[in-house]
Amino acid sequence: MRFITTPLLPLLKDEGKDDMTINFMLNIDKQYMRQCFELAKKGAGKVSPNPLVGCVIVKNGKIIAAGYHKKFGGAHAERNAINAALKKGISLKGANLYVNLEPCVHFGKTPPCADYIIEQNIGKVIIGCKDPYYKVSGKGLAKLKKAGISSTAGILNSEAQELNKFFIKFVTTGMPYVMLKAAQTIDGKIADDKYRSKWISSANSRKAVHKLRAVYDAVLVGKNTVIYDNPQLNVRNVKGRNPYRIIIDKDLMLNNKYKIFKYNDGKTIVLFSEKTDMKRIENYSATGVTLIPCKMIKGKLDFKDALKKLAEMDITSIMVEGGAYTFNEFLKNNLADEVMIFIAPKIMGRGLKGISERKLFEKFKNADYSTSGADLLVNLRR
Amino acid sequence: MRFITTPLLPLLKDEGKDDMTINFMLNIDKQYMRQCFELAKKGAGKVSPNPLVGCVIVKNGKIIAAGYHKKFGGAHAERNAINAALKKGISLKGANLYVNLEPCVHFGKTPPCADYIIEQNIGKVIIGCKDPYYKVSGKGLAKLKKAGISSTAGILNSEAQELNKFFIKFVTTGMPYVMLKAAQTIDGKIADDKYRSKWISSANSRKAVHKLRAVYDAVLVGKNTVIYDNPQLNVRNVKGRNPYRIIIDKDLMLNNKYKIFKYNDGKTIVLFSEKTDMKRIENYSATGVTLIPCKMIKGKLDFKDALKKLAEMDITSIMVEGGAYTFNEFLKNNLADEVMIFIAPKIMGRGLKGISERKLFEKFKNADYSTSGADLLVNLRR
Numbered sequence: 168m169r170f171i172t173t174p175l176l177p178l179l180k181d182e183g184k185d186d187m188t189i190n191f192m193l194n195i196d197k198q199y200m201r202q203c204f205e206l207a208k209k210g211a212g213k214v215s216p217n218p219l220v221g222c223v224i225v226k227n228g229k230i231i232a233a234g235y236h237k238k239f240g241g242a243h244a245e246r247n248a249i250n251a252a253l254k255k256g257i258s259l260k261g262a263n264l265y266v267n268l269e270p271c272v273h274f275g276k277t278p279p280c281a282d283y284i285i286e287q288n289i290g291k292v293i294i295g296c297k298d299p300y301y302k303v304s305g306k307g308l309a310k311l312k313k314a315g316i317s318s319t320a321g322i323l324n325s326e327a328q329e330l331n332k333f334f335i336k337f338v339t340t341g342m343p344y345v346m347l348k349a350a351q352t353i354d355g356k357i358a359d360d361k362y363r364s365k366w367i368s369s370a371n372s373r374k375a376v377h378k379l380r381a382v383y384d385a386v387l388v389g390k391n392t393v394i395y396d397n398p399q400l401n402v403r404n405v406k407g408r409n410p411y412r413i414i415i416d417k418d419l420m421l422n423n424k425y426k427i428f429k430y431n432d433g434k435t436i437v438l439f440s441e442k443t444d445m446k447r448i449e450n451y452s453a454t455g456v457t458l459i460p461c462k463m464i465k466g467k468l469d470f471k472d473a474l475k476k477l478a479e480m481d482i483t484s485i486m487v488e489g490g491a492y493t494f495n496e497f498l499k500n501n502l503a504d505e506v507m508i509f510i511a512p513k514i515m516g517r518g519l520k521g522i523s524e525r526k527l528f529e530k531f532k533n534a535d536y537s538t539s540g541a542d543l544l545v546n547l548r549r
Numbered sequence: 550m551r552f553i554t555t556p557l558l559p560l561l562k563d564e565g566k567d568d569m570t571i572n573f574m575l576n577i578d579k580q581y582m583r584q585c586f587e588l589a590k591k592g593a594g595k596v597s598p599n600p601l602v603g604c605v606i607v608k609n610g611k612i613i614a615a616g617y618h619k620k621f622g623g624a625h626a627e628r629n630a631i632n633a634a635l636k637k638g639i640s641l642k643g644a645n646l647y648v649n650l651e652p653c654v655h656f657g658k659t660p661p662c663a664d665y666i667i668e669q670n671i672g673k674v675i676i677g678c679k680d681p682y683y684k685v686s687g688k689g690l691a692k693l694k695k696a697g698i699s700s701t702a703g704i705l706n707s708e709a710q711e712l713n714k715f716f717i718k719f720v721t722t723g724m725p726y727v728m729l730k731a732a733q734t735i736d737g738k739i740a741d742d743k744y745r746s747k748w749i750s751s752a753n754s755r756k757a758v759h760k761l762r763a764v765y766d767a768v769l770v771g772k773n774t775v776i777y778d779n780p781q782l783n784v785r786n787v788k789g790r791n792p793y794r795i796i797i798d799k800d801l802m803l804n805n806k807y808k809i810f811k812y813n814d815g816k817t818i819v820l821f822s823e824k825t826d827m828k829r830i831e832n833y834s835a836t837g838v839t840l841i842p843c844k845m846i847k848g849k850l851d852f853k854d855a856l857k858k859l860a861e862m863d864i865t866s867i868m869v870e871g872g873a874y875t876f877n878e879f880l881k882n883n884l885a886d887e888v889m890i891f892i893a894p895k896i897m898g899r900g901l902k903g904i905s906e907r908k909l910f911e912k913f914k915n916a917d918y919s920t921s922g923a924d925l926l927v928n929l930r931r
Contacts, residue, residue, distance in 0.1 A: 351735075352737075353733075353737065353890060353892075353904070353927065354737035354902065354903065354904060354905045355734075355735065355736035355737030355738070356737070508735060510735075510892070510925075510927075512913075512916035512927060512929060513907075513910065513911070514904060514905055514906060514907045514910035514911075515905075515907055516905050516906065516907030516908070517907075520736065521736065522735070522736060522896060523736045523896055523897075523898050524896060524898065525895075525896045525897055525898030525899075526898070528895070528896035529895070529896075531894075534894035534923060536918070536920055536925050538918055541916060543892075543918050543925060543927065545735060545892075545894060545925065547894060
């Protein structure tokens with residue numbers, strides 16, 4: 168992210184702006200907004216279930232202070248930025264404050280940001296997207312305007328929403344954001360005929376997956392993936408905290424010999440049928456995992472009920488890492504928000520078929536492509 | 550292709566060139582060579598089995614004439630460029646001649662270009678790649694040097710070879726260049742469970758295929774593709790001539806109701822087993838196609854024998870358009886030089902599996918990716 172330090176504001180304050188000047192102003196606003204995005208991202212993996220928020224304060228065409236929401240329960244981005252300016256002894260009177268999400272008006276773990284902005288006599292507030300959370304939605308903007316602060320929302324609106332897609336899904340639906348991540352060959356296989364799936368994708372793609380694990384609240388796999396792959400589902404080769412590890416094991420058939428049950432961080436969760444024999448539950452509990460009983464529908468685990476229960480634990484985002492049955496159940500039940508498929512330039516021949524739920528896949532209208540090492544990355548969005 | 554018209558040569562002619570000057574010269578040479586490539590491409594689809602050749606002649610830092618090989622049997626690129634200059638009354642003495650392929654030294658349909666270059670007192674000849682054809686290979690360069698013309702080969706060597714990959718394969722092996730072209734879904738299906746394959750890929754990709762048909766000498770399909778798709782295999786929506794249409798129909802089971810047998814241009818070829826009942830052959834001949842009897846190996850048509858016979862008809866390049874059995878046979882027999890797979894961002898679910906020959910696919914070490922409308926294009930090369 169390149170940032171322009173030359174004072175630009177003097178060019179903008181005249182009345183009778185022509186179209187070019189207005190475009191120019193919008194571009195400046197967008198540049199500062201992108202700065203907010205970059206700051207906000209620093210909180211990824213640390214602030215959940217809160218949103219990612221970054222803030223820059225601009226005076227006379229220069230950024231005089233910046234801040235971001237660093238961790239859950241800590242000060243909000245706006246407060247951090249304002250305090251940084253005050254610490255340097257700079258008055259904020261008439262300054263422009265840029266923030267990617269609408270400032271809050273409610274008392275949560277911290278006092279409301281809108282009030283703090285008003286107290287400091289900030290001149291103008293430029294907002295990325297409105298906060299859809301019912302306690303804030305539109306109220307932050309209204310409060311600022313009522314206090315006489317010229318405020319505007321919707322600068323890079325869709326990028327701002329994309330940045331907080333986990334948070335937005337969570338607060339608007341009470342469900343976590345679900346992304347299905349698969350690695351397959353050109354012929355659509357996710358494992359060979361002996362269920363071996365390791366090293367299908369390139370080192371680059373595996374690294375990308377570890378980066379994703381560091382920002383998703385949780386990763387989820389089906390029972391068979393635990394049996395055949397014995398995965399650790401932790402963050403390796405990149406910096407970042409480990410996510411929750413969720414296993415679907417309807418009948419509690421697994422045991423503590425698998426790597427996933429060796430952690431002592433309380434972040435392993437098993438989803439199982441509420442109809443499972445109580446005796447099995449007792450055996451399983453000995454491994455120190457969190458057990459969540461879920462409803463059943465026609466002999467299958469009710470994925471929707473499971474997701475609701477995970478949301479109650481403040482899990483806002485889940486990356487589903489397999490296997491094929493689990494992927495297809497999420498698609499069949501229309502519970503996936505996004506799909507990422509790493510396609511390795513290899514042919515497996517005989518092997519295990521990956522994602523193949525045709526009818527529901529059709530709901531993903533937007534495909535983005537990129538390369539990831541030797542692989543292709545297909546990113547499907549609704 | 551941007552071309553620099555400012556006279557640059559005066560900068561280059563001093564002795565004691567430093568590294569920067571040499572680099573600069575090489576870049577100039579590359580620019581002119583790229584001009585040759587662009588000219589050469591204009592002959593695509595028209596000059597086979599001859600190579601694609603373009604030529605520019607430069608004097609005092611300006612292109613004074615250019616030419617390319619326009620059609621099979623016509624004058625070569627060098628001759629066209631030289632004649633263009635002579636027509637304008639420009640002397641070629643001391644000029645630099647750029648050509649993407651080594652000038653010929655043998656009498657074919659036209660007299661040797663090397664002699665013509667020497668006659669004109671050209672100062673220097675800069676060549677893309679050597680001509681691997683045994684009648685020319687290295688001899689053109691040697692003849693020019695012997696005549697005292699400073700000559701160099703290998704400017705953008707690999708691009709020059711890529712440009713003439715059909716010709717190079719043909720003259721060095723006596724076999725056509727074979728490219729397998731498939732369109733599939735993300736789950737590796739090339740048709741649905743009723744063998745319907747139309748519209749898997751985007752309009753862009755279909756247009757790209759028509760462009761390929763206009764430059765490949767021939768397209769080839771198996772019998773089942775004729776039955777299920779009833780394709781025309783001609784060039785539509787883009788400019789260009791129709792290729793030969795080759796059908797593999799071992800036992801001559803097809804009949805003249807299919808679209809592919811409605812042409813009267815003598816460009817439909819059927820490959821069949823030499824052991825097929827003579828009576829069947831007579832029936833088939835009535836549709837006016839060229840019938841090529843081929844050897845059999847273990848009850849299967851000998852693809853290698855078939856390709857050799859097609860090469861004898863001066864077919865230097867074949868695009869294989871399906872189906873799955875045909876693709877996999879080419880791979881099994883190690884007869885494919887290149888694979889192009891258009892991957893549509895769709896899931897088919899139940900359907901017909903595409904390319905799945907794992908072992909031989911591994912020979913394709915180089916994967917290039919690009920987008921084609923809504924599709925991905927995976928281009929695999931050895």
